[in-house]
Each structure stands twice: as structure tokens, then as C-alpha cells.
Amino acid sequence: MxxxxxxxxxxxxxxxxxxxxxxxxxxxxxxxxxxxxxxxxxxxxxxxxxxxxxxxxxxxxxxxxxxxxxxxxxxxxxxxxxxxxxxxxxSTTGAVGLxxxxxxxxxxxxxxxxxxxxxxxxxxxxxxxxxxxxxxxxxxxxxxxxxxxxxxxxxxxxxxxxxxxxxxxxxxxxxxxxxxxxxxWPALIIGTAWFIRGVRRFTKVRATTSSPRPYLMVLALVAVLSFAxxxxxxxxxxxxxxxxxxxxxxxxxxxxxxxxxxxxxxxxxxxxxxxxxxxxxxxxxxxxxxxxxxxxxxxxxxxxxxxxxxxxxxxxxxxxxxxxxxxxxxxxxxxxxxxxxxxxxxxxxxxxxxxxxxxxxxxxxxxxxxxxxxxxxxxxxxxxxxxxxxxxxxxxxxxxxxxxxxxxxxxxxxxxxxxxxxxVPSPVGRGPAAAALKITVEPVASGAAMDTYEAAVQLGFAQVQTAVAASAGLKAVPSNLDPSLTRAEGEQKALFLNGCMRTFIEVGHPECAAGDTASTSTVALIGDSNAAMWNPGFQQIATERHWRLEMLARAGCPLLDVPTINFTSHREYFECNDWRDQIVARLRTEHPKLIVLSVWRRYGGVLGSDDRYRFPAGFTPYDPAWIDSMARLVQLLRGTGAKVLVLGPIPDPQSVPSDCLSRHLDDATFCSPPRSMAVKEPGIVAETVATKASGGQYANITELFCAAERCPVIVGNSLVYFDRNHLTSEYVRILAPVVGALADRALISG
Known part of the structure; x- marks a missing residue:
């Protein structure tokens, strides 16, 4: 709000x-x-x-x-x-007819x-x-x-x-x-009158309820406390x-x-x-x-x-x-x-x-x-x-x-x-049940050549791209949609699970380790809620590869040193600046092998076609201030000794897909925006150049969501987004093998 x-x-x-x-x-x-x-x-x-x-x-x-x-x-x-x-x-009757x-x-x-x-x-x-x-x-x-x-x-x-x-x-x-x-208000007036009568009864001082002075004092006190x-x-x-x-x-x-x-x-x-x-x-x-x-x-x-x-x-x-x-x-x-x-x-x-x-x-x-x-x-x-x-x-x-x-x-x-x-019935898909998407990418054996890692990434992308292309023309919402339209909203709470994504008012950051917590190979997933949404997939990857996964995320805080606004208080987000310094200091101490950065790309701009809330911060996504800040952040993170992988933005579905689909159960394509509207290609190119120049790796993940012309909001039987800005945990888990291949490649890169 x-x-x-x-x-x-x-x-x-x-x-x-x-x-x-x-x-x-x-x-x-x-x-x-x-x-x-x-x-x-x-x-x-x-x-x-x-x-x-x-x-x-x-x-x-x-x-x-x-x-x-x-x-x-x-x-x-x-x-x-x-x-x-x-x-x-x-003052005239001594009472109020309630x-x-x-x-x-x-x-x-x-x-x-x-x-x-x-x-x-x-x-x-x-x-x-x-x-x-x-x-x-x-x-x-x-x-x-x-x-x-x-x-x-x-x-x-x-x-x-x-x-x-x-x-x-x-x-x-x-x-x-x-x-x-x-x-x-009547209780306030009646209480004041009772107080006046009590003073008169116990002190024998002349006091009447017809004088406005006691009521003035009470109202003045209410006004001062309320205004403060x-x-x-x-x-x-x-x-x-x-x-x-x-x-x-x-x-x-x-x-x-x-x-x-x-x-x-x-x-x-x-x-x-x-x-x-x-x-x-x-x-x-x-x-x-x-x-x-x-x-x-x-x-x-x-x-x-x-x-x-x-x-x-x-x-x-x-x-x-x-x-x-x-x-x-x-x-x-x-x-x-x-x-x-x-x-x-x-x-x-x-x-x-x-x-x-x-x-x-x-x-x-x-x-x-x-x-x-x-x-x-x-x-x-x-x-x-x-x-x-x-x-x-x-x-x-x-x-x-x-x-x-x-x-x-x-x-x-x-x-x-x-x-x-x-x-009133809850909206449910009434189309034929769709096959669940399953991606298979085997982890690359240790010591393999870079070409092998590249091949693993390409294999994962190709499997997803085939499913995405097949879903681009989907009409009827599948009856086995996962998560269902009514369950999509419930996924919001999962982002704040165990306090691993800090809220706007929380300070510090707890120990948020997953996977093999005793491992000496630490991977840190950092950023805002767009980082937290990837956590289910990275937990799956960390468990398979015996990594110690640290999730360090804060709501509305992109970690970039741009002037961000706290949208719940509409002021400069000072807590974000403090948290950023704490996280960087912590990473310098823990020395993770890989830092994965994921952030929302619409800070400083308008969210939603209905123009309902803003992050007015004096910059827009992908402008020079944003790109320069990302370059500085990658350099800062590389200074901890870790490899750095920046995940590119997810496409903008242009609406809350579950709401849109509930109105168009027989035409899911109505809710799937054209690729030209959902993806800012020039911004991705600029981020790619800045990240690589600063010693990091950049993963353009657009092909995991978009076909040549359209970005479907349902792939297979999976709902891709639970709102306009976050992926469902189901789709994140489906993409885990591909993201794991990206992380593997980042770890062995020069």
C-alpha cells in the first residue's frame, strides 16, 4: 500500500x-x-x-x-x-442519552x-x-x-x-x-463528567459539569498524543x-x-x-x-x-x-x-x-x-x-x-x-490435464572441461525452451494446474519462511543455512525477494551437491548502492543501506565459493499497469545509475574472494497471472504477454557487459520463460508466477537442474 x-x-x-x-x-x-x-x-x-x-x-x-x-x-x-x-x-442534564x-x-x-x-x-x-x-x-x-x-x-x-x-x-x-x-467520544465526555463529580464529592471543591474547561483539557491531551x-x-x-x-x-x-x-x-x-x-x-x-x-x-x-x-x-x-x-x-x-x-x-x-x-x-x-x-x-x-x-x-x-x-x-x-x-465458486482450470514438466541435467563430474559445463547448461535450456514453446499457444487452463489459482496467493508467505528474508523493519540477519550445513563449500544466495524466490531450487541443488547454502535476502532491498525507497513508509530505505554493509562484511568473513545475486529490476519505476504503487528513487531500471551500481556491487562481491553469478531478470507478465487466468480460463494466451513487452533486451545486454567487465558472470534466463513471440504464464501444468514479480516455488523447483548447471559453470570459470 x-x-x-x-x-x-x-x-x-x-x-x-x-x-x-x-x-x-x-x-x-x-x-x-x-x-x-x-x-x-x-x-x-x-x-x-x-x-x-x-x-x-x-x-x-x-x-x-x-x-x-x-x-x-x-x-x-x-x-x-x-x-x-x-x-x-x-452540561445541562449531567448525562448523555446513549x-x-x-x-x-x-x-x-x-x-x-x-x-x-x-x-x-x-x-x-x-x-x-x-x-x-x-x-x-x-x-x-x-x-x-x-x-x-x-x-x-x-x-x-x-x-x-x-x-x-x-x-x-x-x-x-x-x-x-x-x-x-x-x-x-461519548465515553470520553461521560468519563470527564464523572471525574468532575468525583472531584466535587471528595474534595468538596465547587465543580460543575457545565464548565468547558475540563473537557478542553481532555481534548487537548487527546489531540497532542494523537498528533505525536x-x-x-x-x-x-x-x-x-x-x-x-x-x-x-x-x-x-x-x-x-x-x-x-x-x-x-x-x-x-x-x-x-x-x-x-x-x-x-x-x-x-x-x-x-x-x-x-x-x-x-x-x-x-x-x-x-x-x-x-x-x-x-x-x-x-x-x-x-x-x-x-x-x-x-x-x-x-x-x-x-x-x-x-x-x-x-x-x-x-x-x-x-x-x-x-x-x-x-x-x-x-x-x-x-x-x-x-x-x-x-x-x-x-x-x-x-x-x-x-x-x-x-x-x-x-x-x-x-x-x-x-x-x-x-x-x-x-x-x-x-x-x-x-x-x-460463489472458486475458479479452477477446466482444460485437459497437462503433462508435468521435468528437466533432467546430470551434474558435471569434477575436473571436466569447460565445454562440458557449457553443454550441460545448453541441454537444460533446450529442454525448458521446448516446453515453453509448446505452452505459448495454450488456451484452456489445465485442470491439474500446479499450484492452483487459489493456492498461488499462499506462496507469498513462503518467502518469509524462518525469517531468512528480512522484512522492512527487521534488523540483522539470522543464520539461514540449508543443504549440507557441515560442508566447507558455501554458496550464498543474496538480494531481495527475487533472490528469496529462488531458494527452493537452490536448496534442492545444495542438497544434491553437498553445498552449504546461505540465503541472505531483505524485502525491497536490491543491495545495489542506489537510493531505494521503503515502500511501506515512503521514505529513504536507510535500513537497506545498513543491511547491505552488514551482509558484505559477513561475506568477507565467511568466504563463500559462489555468490548468486538476484534482484527485482523495476526499482525506481511504476509497478503494475494500474499504476498503484511506486518506488520513486530518482532512477529507472537499467539507466546509467543502475548499471554503474551493479558493476560496483559485482566488484565488491568479487573482493570477498568468491565467484559471482548475476541472474538476469524474469519477464514481466504485465498482470497478476492468477487473477488474469481466473477471468480467462478458456484462453490462457490472453494473460501471456508478448515477449517485446515482457523483456527489456537492451537492459539485459547492458547488465551483461557491466557484470563481465567487473569480473562476474551473467545468466540471461529469458529463454526459460519466453518463446520467440510470447512469454506464457503456464508451462506444462505449472503456473509460472504467483504474482507479477515472483515465480512459484513449483516452477523454481522445475528449473533447479538448469540453475544448478549455471552455478556449476560459474564455480569453475576463470
Missing amino acids: AAAVQKASLLPGLVTMRQADSISPNEEVLDQRSAKAGYRPDIEGLRAVAVVAVVLFHAGVPGVGGGFVGVDVFFVISGFLITGLLWREV RRFYGARARRLLPASATVGIVTAICAVVLSPPLQVRTIIGDGIASALYVSNYRFAMQGVDYFGGQIPPSPYQHYWSLGVEEQFYLI LSLLDTYLVPAVAFFSLPTRAWQLAAGGLVALTAGLWRRLPPRVAAIIGWVGLGLILLACTQLSATTPYPGTAALLPVLGAVLLIGAGSAAPAQGCGRVLAVSPMRAIGRISYSWYLWHWPVLLFAALLVGHPLGLIGRLATVLVSGGLAVLTLRFIENPLRFAAPIRRSAIGSLALGAVATAVAVGVGVALLIV
Whole structure:
């Protein structure tokens, strides 16, 4: 989950309605007491600004690269309205009517979100790649239970999460934050009131729950602690910082502080208040236009929209009908505000499903068309679902009835998800069973001439090339595909087996020996996850040849001295630099006979045709910086006294093959890219020259994957890739004899 991935759906549960019936962007007032706070048309218009910014951001409209800050604005609005309501109630009655409070929330939010969630699940079954459907439905169930923000946070820190297509439920994360806020905030207010009464009872000091000062102190403490945690997590685990309530609470608290200091804001002279309001709106618009998906967020960047919302809402307390408040209160703005919740719910799945429906990414005109379609659906939802249930007298008068309505809506949404999980079949190959590929290359006897080693390599390549060529035109996915489409995803976990591939946050490197661990002939397999994927094959080779195999790999760390980005934290990967030095020092001490280097070749570039995450590092694969760095690394490794073998890149299948095949079970060639797209021949030539000039050997392994025109993703009955960047362990084991021949040749080379 890189920044672009996380910000692909960022707006919270937006809702606008008459504020006499509302206490937050997505809820109603509990009773008539809240109406005394007064109708704020400027806030309703501010909702329109935020929702338009986010919708246009998702539509990829130029100039709105920071439109995702609408989430921050709505959190501030929610904090302002909710805190004001709760404090007014507790200060006048000494308590909070929780059933009434939660009933209003349930009546307002849950029917609409459940309706859109159910429609989204059904559309996902029809339109999404079958292999993704179960994951999407899981997202839907988590969204119906309002815990999807933590599900998406975990996907964001997953090493392979960046390859998961954006979920049509991803925008529900913000509703999760809001619902969790609704659970915690009343307890915070009630707890403060209890504390005040306790002070009065035990100290006999005059203290009343009507003074805002204790609540100000509590909210200020929450804001400080949450902001500090947000800054830390933005640096270390930005997905958690982005999606979690603890790192977003300071924005809600900021709105609460405005509510508790409303009396001070009202003392502002109207002209001063108008100026402050314009400044606040300007800050929000500045954030919308100047921030981007690559901005570390929330971090300090979130101060811009939060401060803007605070100033605008606070100034509106003094002069809501002056300055920008007058602009925000015009009828079109309020009309957009009224449909903002439903528009938000619809716009993201409509945008994603439209692209799936037409079969290709949408252009700007197409994306803008989805904006209009989702806006129309929002009007219908407001007219036929939101308003009828929100204002139905029997339900409105009954807190229990409102809670029951919310419970039924949630139960139906969850039930539909569970039912779909049961009835939707998993995709399986339905073509004739294919023969398993078996490669036979006998190890060369010690002392043989170089020609014998060359012959062994050529024999292995020829056998694989014959099978690859035979599979290039494969249509139906074999019924005995190994691993099956559903098991391919499980291969990810094997890369981290026993900690031999270090994660982004782990330090040092454990003893990761395999094969004949007592042998004095050590072979070191080093690099990133592309090195780790070869481990099953090298373990097989090491066992046969009585080598001691050391695997030294780190996620996202190519070992080259190029400025690499840690994609889970979106900052320079300092840990990679430290680990590189440790590994080189270790190799100098252990003196392996052979070092095999394998790295991913798309650092600094964009991964995936959907452009979902990046490694922006100031270089591109195979450019002079990359080639020079590889030459220096080979020289450094040769300095340990070892022979060095650099494995060339695996072809780029241009998609996640298992997902693609699940949609094209009768035409596997659709998922097998042309060789010209999958292989960067000039880059391989440049790496070959640089490696040999530095004293190493280079193995161009393209022929193990590609025929003359096409690179099939199934060879024999074997699935070649488990994602876009890694080979399945099954195919790696099949290739083991060929790779063993390459290693043998490297060991006896001059």
C-alpha cells in the first residue's frame, strides 16, 4: 500500500442534511435541544467543497492532486458537531442519552451504507476477476462491521499488498473511523463528567459539569498524543497512520476544541471573522491543489486542511453569513451537501466497476461520466432510502426502533456477504490435464572441461525452451494446474519462511543455512525477494551437491548502492543501506565459493499497469545509475574472494497471472504477454557487459520463460508466477537442474 494506493479512496462518511436534523456530516440531531445550536449553512457548503474535491481527485482531474484532504475536513466537522452536542447535553442534564445517540447514528448511516455495500458485492461477483471476489467480499463484510480501516491498514503494510487492486470498499475505511469515534467520544465526555463529580464529592471543591474547561483539557491531551502518534507512524508505518482512529483522533479533537471555545469565536468582530474564514477556506483549497498522492500523509501535511477547517468553522460561529460563509451557503452548494454522503458511497465503486465493464482504464471524460452517474445514484438514494428511513415517525420517535433498523441493515449486509462467499465458486482450470514438466541435467563430474559445463547448461535450456514453446499457444487452463489459482496467493508467505528474508523493519540477519550445513563449500544466495524466490531450487541443488547454502535476502532491498525507497513508509530505505554493509562484511568473513545475486529490476519505476504503487528513487531500471551500481556491487562481491553469478531478470507478465487466468480460463494466451513487452533486451545486454567487465558472470534466463513471440504464464501444468514479480516455488523447483548447471559453470570459470 503506497501513498497513491492508500489515497485512492479517502473521504469519510459524508452526509449533509438540514442541520436542525444533523449533528455531524453523517448523522442526525438527537433531539430538539441540538437545534438551538443554530443552522450552519456554511458548514453544509463546506461539505460540498470537500466531497467535490475528493470525487474529482478520484476521477483524476488535473489540479486536484490533494483532494483527498476532504477526509480531514470532515473529521474536523464531525468533532465540532458531535462534541458540541454531547457537551451541551451533559452540561445541562449531567448525562448523555446513549440509546438515543446511537439510534440516531444507526438510523442515519447504516441503511444507505448497507444498500451500497450489498450492490457493490453483487457487482463485484459479476465484474471483478473471480480470484479477487472472495477478498472483495471480505472487505465488504469488514466494511459492514465498520472495521475495514484496520483491514486496509494491514494490507498497506503487507509486502505484497501493493499488487492488490483497489477494493471497491476501500472508501469505507473512513466510515469505520467515524463509527469508532462515535463509540469512544461519548465515553470520553461521560468519563470527564464523572471525574468532575468525583472531584466535587471528595474534595468538596465547587465543580460543575457545565464548565468547558475540563473537557478542553481532555481534548487537548487527546489531540497532542494523537498528533505525536500520527507523526511517528507516518514515518514508520504510514498505512497505519492513514487508516487508524488513534492517528486521526487529533483531527476530531481539533473540531471538538472549536466547539468548546465557540463562545470565544463569537466575540470576533464580523469583519475579522470574515477574513479568518477566507483564510481557512484558502488553506483547504491550497491543500487540495498543492498536496499529492506522494505526500507523506497525514503527518505535518494534514495540518493544512485541519487548520483551514478550524478557522473556517470557528469564524463561522461569529459571522456565518459573511465572507466565504455567504458563498458556501448558496443553494447549489447546499444541494451538493445534502447528497454528499450517498455521493461518496457510490462514486468509488462506480468508478472502479465502470473500468471493468468497458474492459480498459477510463479516460478523463469517462471518469467524469462516472462522477455524474454516481451523483444521480446519490440523489435516488437520498430520496428513496435515506430520507424515508431517517424521517419515518415511528422509527424517529423510538431509539430502540432506530437501533433495530441499524442492526437489521448491518445483519443483511453481512449475511449477503457470507452467502456470496458460500455460493460463489472458486475458479479452477477446466482444460485437459497437462503433462508435468521435468528437466533432467546430470551434474558435471569434477575436473571436466569447460565445454562440458557449457553443454550441460545448453541441454537444460533446450529442454525448458521446448516446453515453453509448446505452452505459448495454450488456451484452456489445465485442470491439474500446479499450484492452483487459489493456492498461488499462499506462496507469498513462503518467502518469509524462518525469517531468512528480512522484512522492512527487521534488523540483522539470522543464520539461514540449508543443504549440507557441515560442508566447507558455501554458496550464498543474496538480494531481495527475487533472490528469496529462488531458494527452493537452490536448496534442492545444495542438497544434491553437498553445498552449504546461505540465503541472505531483505524485502525491497536490491543491495545495489542506489537510493531505494521503503515502500511501506515512503521514505529513504536507510535500513537497506545498513543491511547491505552488514551482509558484505559477513561475506568477507565467511568466504563463500559462489555468490548468486538476484534482484527485482523495476526499482525506481511504476509497478503494475494500474499504476498503484511506486518506488520513486530518482532512477529507472537499467539507466546509467543502475548499471554503474551493479558493476560496483559485482566488484565488491568479487573482493570477498568468491565467484559471482548475476541472474538476469524474469519477464514481466504485465498482470497478476492468477487473477488474469481466473477471468480467462478458456484462453490462457490472453494473460501471456508478448515477449517485446515482457523483456527489456537492451537492459539485459547492458547488465551483461557491466557484470563481465567487473569480473562476474551473467545468466540471461529469458529463454526459460519466453518463446520467440510470447512469454506464457503456464508451462506444462505449472503456473509460472504467483504474482507479477515472483515465480512459484513449483516452477523454481522445475528449473533447479538448469540453475544448478549455471552455478556449476560459474564455480569453475576463470
